[in-house]
Amino acid sequence: MKKILPINxxxxxxxxxxxxxxxxxxxxxxxxxxxxxxxxIQLSFDYCNINxxxxxxxxxxxxxxxxxxxxxxxxxxxxRYYSSGDKILSYIINKINEEKYICTMLNEYYVPERKNYKNxxxxxDIMIYGYNTEEKVINIIGYNNDGKYVASNISFCxxxxxxxxxxxFLKLIEINKNKYDYNIFKFKDFLVDYIKGTDCKxxxxxxxxxxxxxxxxxxxxxxxxxxxxFGIKIYDALKYYLxxxxxxxxxxxxxxxxxxxxxxxxxxxxxxxxxVLEKKNIDKVIxxxxxxxxxxxxxxxxxxxxxxxxxxxxxxxxxxxxxEIKKQEICSLTEIITVFN
Amino acid sequence: xxxxxxxxxxxxILSTNISIKDDSDxxxxxxxxxxxxxxxxxxxxxxxxxxxxxxxxxxxxNSVDKIERVISKLLEEK
Numbered sequence: 001m002k003k004i005l006p007i008n009x010x011x012x013x014x015x016x017x018x019x020x021x022x023x024x025x026x027x028x029x030x031x032x033x034x035x036x037x038x039x040x041i042q043l044s045f046d047y048c049n050i051n052x053x054x055x056x057x058x059x060x061x062x063x064x065x066x067x068x069x070x071x072x073x074x075x076x077x078x079x080r081y082y083s084s085g086d087k088i089l090s091y092i093i094n095k096i097n098e099e100k101y102i103c104t105m106l107n108e109y110y111v112p113e114r115k116n117y118k119n120x121x122x123x124x125d126i127m128i129y130g131y132n133t134e135e136k137v138i139n140i141i142g143y144n145n146d147g148k149y150v151a152s153n154i155s156f157c158x159x160x161x162x163x164x165x166x167x168x169f170l171k172l173i174e175i176n177k178n179k180y181d182y183n184i185f186k187f188k189d190f191l192v193d194y195i196k197g198t199d200c201k202x203x204x205x206x207x208x209x210x211x212x213x214x215x216x217x218x219x220x221x222x223x224x225x226x227x228x229x230f231g232i233k234i235y236d237a238l239k240y241y242l243x244x245x246x247x248x249x250x251x252x253x254x255x256x257x258x259x260x261x262x263x264x265x266x267x268x269x270x271x272x273x274x275x276v277l278e279k280k281n282i283d284k285v286i287x288x289x290x291x292x293x294x295x296x297x298x299x300x301x302x303x304x305x306x307x308x309x310x311x312x313x314x315x316x317x318x319x320x321x322x323x324e325i326k327k328q329e330i331c332s333l334t335e336i337i338t339v340f341n
Numbered sequence: 342x343x344x345x346x347x348x349x350x351x352x353x354i355l356s357t358n359i360s361i362k363d364d365s366d367x368x369x370x371x372x373x374x375x376x377x378x379x380x381x382x383x384x385x386x387x388x389x390x391x392x393x394x395x396x397x398x399x400x401x402x403n404s405v406d407k408i409e410r411v412i413s414k415l416l417e418e419k
Contacts, residue, residue, distance in 0.1 A: 294398060301397040304378040317394060
């Protein structure tokens with residue numbers, strides 16, 4: 001007996017697992033394109049995480065924990081207490097048969113294709129989307145030993161060990177079959193908030209702070225958000241971060257710049273969808289935005305180059321490009337806002 | 342000579358002994374962002390030049406052919 005739930009193995013957002021897992025499922029929803037229009041527009045930068053390897057740049061929007069309207073959530077935490085030993089396998093099989101995806105934490109020591117496999121105990125989250133009782137494997141998706149978001153298999157035997165030694169949360173997710181209608185006023189409003197760098201959490205239908213969520217593995221960590229920048233202000237925050245890295249000679253985190261890049265990918269996709277659905281002629285802005293996306297990719301490669309060579313001239317180049325993108329983005333998005341006024 | 346040096350760098354970084362055709366897409370031979378940047382760094386060291394940031398996009402240097410064009414132009418301008 002086997003069952004594999006459909007999954008997008010290359011979601012448009014995949015920098016952080018709590019977004020990637022959610023988008024891997026949500027992108028199968030028939031209204032995912034419409035959903036893109038008025039969601040995941042705002043970005044935040046948390047200064048408090050600079051010195052503690054936490055999440056610096058993130059989208060304001062739904063995750064695996066809650067708030068993504070294309071998904072339905074169920075707290076599986078109560079179940080994990082009696083789902084130990086082999087019982088967890090029948091539990092997983094039942095949930096997959098009910099078309100529910102399972103997000104949980106595993107001990108990577110027992111997870112093949114992970115850098116800690118048979119090396120050391122290390123907690124990391126994965127999502128389960130299928131099983132095969134003949135081959136005795138569970139289908140999971142997550143970040144492999146190269147840091148790539150890929151699907152893989154884990155044997156029943158290793159899964160039980162990986163789960164038993166490290167199950168910090170259990171979340172069940174399924175596709176919400178309700179239709180999603182986008183709101184073009186909300187789209188415009190969020191763009192205004194982005195350009196102004198406004199905290200717009202209160203405008204989201206629901207917002208769950210991943211660092212404070214009850215089910216979160218972040219519980220008790222990174223909960224102090226005393227200084228946060230939003231939207232266009234994150235460019236200055238990123239420059240501050242680059243200066244921090246060079247003056248303190250700390251390791252450069254690639255992820256904030258990857259999220260910045262993903263934000264541009266998503267914005268370009270959003271503009272293309274709006275162009276078609278709203279029949280406004282924004283081709284010129286779309287062209288301009290393609291250039292912004294290209295620059296954000298160059299920045300990523302310069303960050304990698306800095307990681308290898310540690311030469312400050314690359315930081316100067318990156319700061320210059322961040323400033324250019326900021327200016328271009330203000331112009332492009334202001335034009336879009338004007339079109340939709 | 343330039344072409345031979347480029348091929349040697351590419352083969353070393355992609356850890357392959359296969360003869361890669363000049364117009365083959367290097368991503369098919371395992372070039373990802375990290376290896377792409379490693380190739381750029383090795384090329385800059387070998388040819389004592391600085392590759393402008395506009396070429397820091399994989400699609401602009403994802404074959405031996407394309408790399409040779411960029412490097413040859415930079416060497417001409419030296």
